[in-house]
Structures are given as C-alpha cells and as structure tokens.
Amino acid sequence: MDLPPDLYGRPRPDRFVQRLTAFGDWYNKPGRRPPAPAPARPTPELPLVVTGHEVIAAEVVELRLGSPYGAELPAWQPGARVQLTLPSGRRRHYSLCGDPADRSTYRLAVRRIEGGGGGSVEIHDGLSAGSRLTARRPRNGFAFCGEPAVLLLAGGIGITPLLPMAREAQRRGLDWTLVHTGRDAASMPFGDELRGLDPRRVVLLTDDHNGPPGAAELIAQGPGNAAVYCCGPAPMLAAVREAVPAGRPLHFERFGAAPIPDGKPFTVRLGEAGPTAGVPADRSALDVLRELRPDLPYSCHQGFCGTCEVRVSAGTPEHRDRRLTPEERAAGALLPCVSRAAEGETLVLDL
Structure with missing residues (x-):
C-alpha cells in the first residue's frame, strides 16, 4: 500500500506510520490466533460486622450487618439473598428483609433449626455485636415484578423476602395483600411492622386456632387477578402451586431442596x-x-x-x-x- 507523506511535510514516508502499518498488517494476518482473554477475576467477598443481634420472635434472631469501614453496602432489590460465610466456614443463604434504600445495613431474620446443618445455631449462639464474617454480593432469584395487583403468601420465616416486597408495593401504590401464616403469634416476626404499613392489607393466620389454612383459603385473601408470590415450607408451596389457576402469574421461593418427582436410583x-x-x-x-x-x-x-x-x-x-x-x-x-x-x-x- 502507498504510505502517506511524512507527518511533518518532509519528502519521505513517516517512520512512525511505517511501523504502525507493519504492526497492523501482522496483527490482522489471516489465520493468526487472537490473544486469549484474561481470566475473569472472582469478585471478592464483602467484609461485614454484626451491628445488631436480637431475638424478635420465638426461635428467631434478627441480624444486622454493616461494613466494618463504614462504607456503603452493594445495592439490592426485594427478593434478594446474600450468602454468608460464617466464622466456622459454613456458608448459608438468607433473604434480605430490610429496606433496599438503606445502604448502611443488611437485615436478616434467621429461625433456629436444631438438628440441621448448624448454620442457624451458629448464628443464634455464636454471633454477637462485633462479630466478623463475609458475604457474597446480593443475588436475586425471586425478583418482585410489581404487577398492579399482588398477593404475598408467607409461611413462617418465609416472611423475610416478602416483607420488602410489601414495602415496595405500598411505596408504588399497588393493590397488594400479604398473608402470613405460622404456628402461633409468638413465632411470627414482623407483625407490628407489617400492620404499620397498612393493617387492612395484612392478614395473620395461626395454626393454633383452626389448624393450618388451605391453599384455597390463602388465595381467596387477595384479588382474583393478583400475581401470587409465595415463600414457605414445601407442603405450602406444593398446595399453592396446585391451586393457582393456569395463566395466573406465580412466583415462589423454597426454603430448601425441591422434591424429586422423577428421580432414578x-x-x-x-x-x-x-x-x-x-x-x-x-x-x-x-x-x-x-x-x-x-x-x-x-x-x-x-x-x-x-x-x-x-x-x-x-x-x-x-x-x-x-x-x-x-x-x-x-x-x-x-x-x-x-x-x-x-x-x-x-x-x-x-x-
């Protein structure tokens, strides 16, 4: 190819342009293997410190976590979880139940489970104000879509991801109803906080009166066209999924592993x-x-x-x-x- 004249007007090709052209011809040579991309660096875990540790219901502890350096925490949306790495090395997922607008604190609520994997017991007995731990940044597999009408169904500690959703529905002026079921009033956290949003839209049902409510009773609490968000024990999820009519929006999150209906040994x-x-x-x-x-x-x-x-x-x-x-x-x-x-x-x- 014909090179341009010298950039300074001298009667000879410019040496810099010559070198640049030669490099371009070599780099774009057919069959040349492009350089391998640099490996992705793993996102470092967030250092956190316990700023609050309080029993808020029978066997339920509220955990508040902040940055040990006073920094803002990563943003999140209703339905998000964080994976905590506890001092023992155990890793456990918990739903965020605070206010997404508050970037200074992550709030969790953890029910004690005796005979489980030990994570909840460690949080109840092994953590206190000042304890250090780390977490992965929030992830959301149970996102709140903000449909015009929503029915939020919580079983026990399943209230944790639904509380921020109720708060967001209230903020947006949506037609929302929240139903929280539990063994008894003493075991159900956040009752006063929920009623403070709008007592007309919050229904608290306890098993100690007429037994656990059926799925039809739960669904009847909200508008017939409402999108359903459900978090709770496996039997509750199975019943609600069966009862919600086809075509009606249904979002759900499990406490643990899903049933295995088609497994083979x-x-x-x-x-x-x-x-x-x-x-x-x-x-x-x-x-x-x-x-x-x-x-x-x-x-x-x-x-x-x-x-x-x-x-x-x-x-x-x-x-x-x-x-x-x-x-x-x-x-x-x-x-x-x-x-x-x-x-x-x-x-x-x-x-």
Missing part, C-alpha cells in the same frame, strides 16, 4: 477406589455424599449457589442446576444438590 463413588453409595430415587446425591463426607460444604440445596460443587472423573451426569456454564460442565463440574444420573449409572467423583 444411581451410584456415587469417591475416587476410583473409594467408598461407593447408592443414591435413592427420592434423595439427592448431596445428602448421600454428606453421609460419607460430613465436611462437604453446601448452602442453597437448589443448584444456584455453587457451594457444593464437585468434580466428575467418570460417568455421565444429568445436570439440573442453574449455575454451571456448558464449559464448566464439560470440564467435569457437578452440583450434587440437584443434579443426578441415569438409572444404574455410577458417577466417580474427585473428593
């Missing part, structure tokens, strides 16, 4: 020569693996946090998670909290 083995265990059709591989390795970390039980990730060295898995990329799956990653294998298959895991 398969086998897991720890290494080529390690112990082997059968995974029944109605149990997760994570549950079985934790019997072999009680220290195996876990958190959400729902296939989106990635805490329980293991590596498959042999066998063909059936991936059912919502987190791993095709490349990660091809490299052998597996989330045993939800993923399975075909009947009779053996998955060999590097643990």
Whole structure:
C-alpha cells in the first residue's frame, strides 16, 4: 500500500506510520490466533460486622450487618439473598428483609433449626455485636415484578423476602395483600411492622386456632387477578402451586431442596477406589455424599449457589442446576444438590 507523506511535510514516508502499518498488517494476518482473554477475576467477598443481634420472635434472631469501614453496602432489590460465610466456614443463604434504600445495613431474620446443618445455631449462639464474617454480593432469584395487583403468601420465616416486597408495593401504590401464616403469634416476626404499613392489607393466620389454612383459603385473601408470590415450607408451596389457576402469574421461593418427582436410583463413588453409595430415587446425591463426607460444604440445596460443587472423573451426569456454564460442565463440574444420573449409572467423583 502507498504510505502517506511524512507527518511533518518532509519528502519521505513517516517512520512512525511505517511501523504502525507493519504492526497492523501482522496483527490482522489471516489465520493468526487472537490473544486469549484474561481470566475473569472472582469478585471478592464483602467484609461485614454484626451491628445488631436480637431475638424478635420465638426461635428467631434478627441480624444486622454493616461494613466494618463504614462504607456503603452493594445495592439490592426485594427478593434478594446474600450468602454468608460464617466464622466456622459454613456458608448459608438468607433473604434480605430490610429496606433496599438503606445502604448502611443488611437485615436478616434467621429461625433456629436444631438438628440441621448448624448454620442457624451458629448464628443464634455464636454471633454477637462485633462479630466478623463475609458475604457474597446480593443475588436475586425471586425478583418482585410489581404487577398492579399482588398477593404475598408467607409461611413462617418465609416472611423475610416478602416483607420488602410489601414495602415496595405500598411505596408504588399497588393493590397488594400479604398473608402470613405460622404456628402461633409468638413465632411470627414482623407483625407490628407489617400492620404499620397498612393493617387492612395484612392478614395473620395461626395454626393454633383452626389448624393450618388451605391453599384455597390463602388465595381467596387477595384479588382474583393478583400475581401470587409465595415463600414457605414445601407442603405450602406444593398446595399453592396446585391451586393457582393456569395463566395466573406465580412466583415462589423454597426454603430448601425441591422434591424429586422423577428421580432414578444411581451410584456415587469417591475416587476410583473409594467408598461407593447408592443414591435413592427420592434423595439427592448431596445428602448421600454428606453421609460419607460430613465436611462437604453446601448452602442453597437448589443448584444456584455453587457451594457444593464437585468434580466428575467418570460417568455421565444429568445436570439440573442453574449455575454451571456448558464449559464448566464439560470440564467435569457437578452440583450434587440437584443434579443426578441415569438409572444404574455410577458417577466417580474427585473428593
């Protein structure tokens, strides 16, 4: 190609332009492999300090967390969760139940579960004002869409993601109703706070009067066209999902693992020569693996946090998670909290 004259008007090609052109010809040469992109850096966890630790209902602790440096916390929207890494190293997900406009504090409410994985007991007994821990930035798999009419159904501690939704619906002037069910009034947090929003729109139902309410009774509390948001125990979710008419918007979040309606039995083995265990059709591989390795970390039980990730060295898995990329799956990653294998298959895991 003809080079432009010297940039300073001298009667010869400009040397800088010559070098630049040569570099461009080399860089754009057909068949040249482009430079590999730099690997993504993991987002660092947030350092947090406990600024409040208070019992607010029977077996329920309210936890308030702030930055130890006084910095603003990352923004979030109603329905969001944070994954906490507790001082013991346990990782657990909890819904944010404070005010998204308050960037100084994350507020959580945690019910004590004896005989569980130990996270709730550690929060109740092992944390106090001044305790340090870390968290991943908020993520939202239960987003509030702000339909004109909404019915919020909470079972027990399932009130935590729905409280900010009620506050947001009130702020927007939506037609909203919130129904909170529980064993008794003493076990149900935030009653006064909810009634303070609008007592006409809040319904509190307790089992100690007429027993647990049925799904039809719950749904009848709101407008017939309302979008339904539900968070609570598995039986409540199953009943509500069955009762909501087809075509009506339904959003829900589980406390833990979803039922396994179509599971087939398969086998897991720890290494080529390690112990082997059968995974029944109605149990997760994570549950079985934790019997072999009680220290195996876990958190959400729902296939989106990635805490329980293991590596498959042999066998063909059936991936059912919502987190791993095709490349990660091809490299052998597996989330045993939800993923399975075909009947009779053996998955060999590097643990």
